[in-house]
Amino acid sequence: MDPDRVPRVRDMRVRVLRATTSSRARGPLLCIGTVALIIAVILGAWVRPAPGTTDTPAAKSHALSVAWPSQGQASALVEGLGDSGDLGNKGPQEPVPIASITKVMTAYVILRDHPLRAGQRGPGITIDRTAADESFSGVESSVPVREGQRLSERQVLELMLIPSGNNIARMLARWDAGSQEAFVRKMNRAARDLGMRHTVYTGASGLEETTVSTSSDQLKLARRVMRDATFRSIVAKPSTTVPGVPGTIRNTNTLLGTAGVIGLKTGSSTPAGGALMWAATAPDGNGNDRLILGVVLHQHADTNPRQGSQAALSNSRALIEAVREWLSTITSGTG
Structure with a gap:
């Protein structure tokens, strides 16, 4: 008490x-x-819930029983329903490591500084020696690239977001701002502009456990970045191929194509556990498609990153399916 x-x-x-x-x-x-x-x-x-309780009553106001994860923290909303679409938060909204979810902010800043219209490939980017040397790291997620290789901005964004290449994220930071440190300052300014008051970025890839945020803060970023058509089209791809990069590149988000999922970004590490920023679509009670966004963080933290990732994916799927079921009951005038 x-x-x-x-x-x-x-x-x-x-x-x-x-x-x-x-x-x-x-x-x-x-x-x-x-x-x-x-x-x-x-x-x-x-x-009566005390101030700072982990359960936000917004979802209860819809008579919605959401399958929130039993651990970590999560936030979700349905676009286009006003206040009734805010499904609230679960878990203490305290900053935690977010691993490769960080790359969503990296992509946001890159596309803000170097916007691409639909169908555009963007300027050419030359793979530098550092990115090539980091290609075969045994301690982090990386993409095999060669020094001097020339790729378009869109291709490089695909290599960062789809297989979650840490070496590519850091290279994009250097390309945009001259150094990763200068780019990180841009990331933190962007976070402040978006009202992400509990977020601190210390790198472009998410490798550092000092990069921390909350699910509610990351949901603000998800809402903004999903307005970008180029970003949406990239994170919706289950796979891609890039000249000079061997084989088919698979998306780490295995929920794509199930339960209406159209994105967004995975993350996992020992301190962060499993994390997923997700986007899905579903019809409401009138048959209108709605965009559902959510973030799940800190699943099975401080254990095996693979276990954490699996927990983030399975718990997110349960949450998405519960929201979709509730949304099917919402008709005009009731939301």
Whole structure:
């Protein structure tokens, strides 16, 4: 129980005793009714969520029972429904490592500084020696590229977002700002501009556990970046091929194509556990397609990154399916 409530509850108990005593002269029915009313008030004070509770009541206001993850933190919303589309948060909104979810902000800053219209490939980018040397890292996610290789901006974004290439993310930072450090300053300014007050970026790839955020902050970023047609088209691709990069490049987001999922970005590491920023579409009760966005963080943190990733994917799928089921009941005038 919240210790701040103890004095209030004790005071209410005193009121119950006084009410019981004063009611004896008015008859048993009045006494019972008065005591019952005051007991109900006490129980309300006892069970009312304390400030900072992990459950946001917004989803309950829709009579929606969402399959929130039992651990970590999560946030979700449905675009186009106003306040009723805000499904709230689950879990303490305290900054935690976010691993490769970081690359969403990297892509956002790159596309803000170097926008691409639909169908555009963008300027050519030359693979530098550092990115090539980091191609075959055994300790982080990387993409095999060669020094001097020339790729378009869109191709490089695909190599960062689809297989989650850390070496590509850092190379994009150098290409845009001259150094990763200068680019990180851009990332943090962008976060402040988006109202992400509990977010700190310390690298472009998410490798550093000092890059931290909350699910509610990352949901703000998801809303903004999904307005970019180029970004949407890239994160929706289950695979891609890039000249000079061997084989078919598979998307780490295995939920694509299931439960209406059209994106977005995975992340996993030992300190971060599993993370997923996701986007899905679903019809409401009128048959209108709605965009659903969500973020799940810190799943099975401090364990095996593979286990964390699997937990983030499976828990996100359960959440998406629950939101889709609720959304199917929403018709005009009820949301």
